[in-house]
Amino acid sequence: MSIKKIKLGSQGAVVSQMGLGCMGMSEFYGPRNDEESAATLLRALDLGINFLDTADTYGIGDNEELIGKTIKSRRDEVFLATKFANIRKKDDPTYWVVSGKPEYVRQACDASLKRLGVDHIDLYYQHRVDPETPIEDTVGAMADLVKAGKVKYLGLSEASPATIRRAHKVHPITALQTEYSLWTRDVEAEILPTIHELGIGFVPYSPLGRGFLTGAIKSTADLAAGDFRAERYPRFAGENFDKNQVLVDRVTAIAERLGVKPGQLALAWVLSKGDDMAPIPGTKRRKYLEENAAAADIKLTPAEVAELEAALPAGEIAGERYNEAQMARIRQS
Numbered sequence: 001m002s003i004k005k006i007k008l009g010s011q012g013a014v015v016s017q018m019g020l021g022c023m024g025m026s027e028f029y030g031p032r033n034d035e036e037s038a039a040t041l042l043r044a045l046d047l048g049i050n051f052l053d054t055a056d057t058y059g060i061g062d063n064e065e066l067i068g069k070t071i072k073s074r075r076d077e078v079f080l081a082t083k084f085a086n087i088r089k090k091d092d093p094t095y096w097v098v099s100g101k102p103e104y105v106r107q108a109c110d111a112s113l114k115r116l117g118v119d120h121i122d123l124y125y126q127h128r129v130d131p132e133t134p135i136e137d138t139v140g141a142m143a144d145l146v147k148a149g150k151v152k153y154l155g156l157s158e159a160s161p162a163t164i165r166r167a168h169k170v171h172p173i174t175a176l177q178t179e180y181s182l183w184t185r186d187v188e189a190e191i192l193p194t195i196h197e198l199g200i201g202f203v204p205y206s207p208l209g210r211g212f213l214t215g216a217i218k219s220t221a222d223l224a225a226g227d228f229r230a231e232r233y234p235r236f237a238g239e240n241f242d243k244n245q246v247l248v249d250r251v252t253a254i255a256e257r258l259g260v261k262p263g264q265l266a267l268a269w270v271l272s273k274g275d276d277m278a279p280i281p282g283t284k285r286r287k288y289l290e291e292n293a294a295a296a297d298i299k300l301t302p303a304e305v306a307e308l309e310a311a312l313p314a315g316e317i318a319g320e321r322y323n324e325a326q327m328a329r330i331r332q333s
Contacts (some may be wrong), residue, residue, distance in 0.1 A: 002048040003296055006275050009174040010199030013123065013153050015079045017271065018296055019051030020044045020289065021205060021282030022067060026059025028232075029211075029284070030224030037284045038070040045077050047293050053177075053203070053280045055083035055127055056112050060090050068116035075118060081203075082116065083127035083157060084108035098329065100130030100138035109145050125155035125177055129333035135159075135167050143171035155203070160333045161194040173200050180204035180279075182213060182251065182266050183235075183244070184321055185314045196276070207270045207279040208292075212236070212244060214263035215252040232323060240319035250311035260298055263288075267295035269308050 003016040023029075025037035041052065052071070054063045064082060071078050084105060089095040112121065124145065126138055145151040153174035156167060167173055176195050180187050181204065195202055208214055210229055217223065220230040220241065230236045235244055248262070255265040263281075270279045281292045300308075320327050 003293060004048075005050075006278060007201070008123075008203070008276075008278055009153070009172075009201035011153055011172050011174045013079070013174050013201065015051040015278050016049045017275075017278055018049060018267070018293065019053055019081075019203070019278050019280035020049050021280040022052060022054045022063055023058045024282045025284040026063035026066060028228045029282075030227040032059075033284065034066055036286070037066060040284055040286050040289050041067065041070045042074075043286045043289055044293075045071075045074055047290070049289075049293060050077055051079045051081065051278055051280065053081045053205075055086070055125075056108060056115070057083070057086040057088055057127065060088050060093065061111075061115050064112055064115035068118065072117060079122045080116065080118065081123035081125065081155070082112050082121055083125040083155075084112065085127040085130060098128045098130045100126055100133040100135070102133075102137055102141035105138060105141035106145070109150055113150060120149060121151050123153045123155050123175060124151040125157050125175075126159075127157050128329060129156070129159050129163055131329075131332040135163050136170050139167045139170040139173075146171065157205075158330050158333055161190045163333055164191075164194055164198070164200070168198050168200070173198070175201040175203050177203040177205055177280075179206045179321060180270065180277075181207045181209050182269055182308060182312050183209045183247070183314070183317045202274075202277040204270055204277055204279040206282075208263050208266055208281050209248075210236075212248060213251060213266040214261070215248055215255075216263075218245070233321065234319035234323060235317065235321065237319070243316075243318035247312045247316060251308065254304075254308060254311060258304070260295075261291060264291060264295040264298060265308070267292060268298035268300050269305060271296060271298075272300045272305055 006017045008015045087097050142154050155175040157177040252262045255262040283289050
């Protein structure tokens with residue numbers, strides 16, 4: 001098994017067709033196991049998955065440190081992406097503000113470089129758009145990082161089409177990272193046409209619906225202690241969970257008929273949407289990493305794609321993908 005490489009955007013970036021989302025290794029999805037997480041990172045490289053995705057806010061710096069230590073001897077094999085903008089505090093994890101101020105962009109980059117133990121970041125994203133700071137100012141500061149050799153390529157996350165266009169005029173944007181999966185398809189209306197027009201690559205995060213599309217979560221009781229999904233994501237809570245479970249059961253039935261796992265089928269669906277996108281399913285275990293990687297070999301027919309979309313209609317998903325405050329922030333992007 002070896003994951004093929006694709007061009008991400010039109011600025012020269014080349015990454016594995018599937019990346020690895022590293023957030024859950026340090027926070028949000030239950031207890032940490034840094035030893036298994038490190039082994040998972042190294043196994044990803046062995047499989048040809050070179051696109052590692054982190055952020056300064058994951059574990060409030062801990063995730064970057066974990067990745068930096070783990071890849072130190074294999075840095076030249078890695079296309080390393082990290083993000084800034086979400087400011088949190090170690091002594092108060094509930095503190096959370098967004099900043100795209102130019103001075104903060106520079107400070108955040110230097111801090112990430114230090115935690116990662118590298119001399120440059122391959123892809124540097126603004127994690128969330130700061131409505132109080134013009135995007136031109138933020139991307140201008142990011143462009144200065146490119147000139148300084150600290151960053152190779154620039155990205156945005158959860159930005160609107162208008163913001164993407166304004167940013168791209170200041171400095172070419174290589175990639176947009178936004179949630180996309182069988183149960184989150186709103187990017188198809190305006191976002192994807194916009195980035196295709198501009199030659200910007202697409203990085204779908206949560207392509208497994210935060211694990212829901214694997215079919216392994218039958219109730220919130222299946223979530224480990226410290227797993228924030230039921231608290232943070234309305235689709236995992238109350239009646240929404242039950243309604244969404246019915247839809248996922250349909251995907252599971254199709255997967256069983258095709259002889260694959262539901263999560264693999266969900267990833268294969270994302271990969272079927274074009275060679276210009278690199279999904280970043282997250283995991284902290286080698287077992288699930290290998291399952292996800294095998295999805296790259298599943299080629300769906302147009303009829304199978306249509307069957308999946310009919311089984312899980314976008315309009316029938318119950319609940320917003322984030323809580324009200326977070327969705328309001330995204331709508332301001």
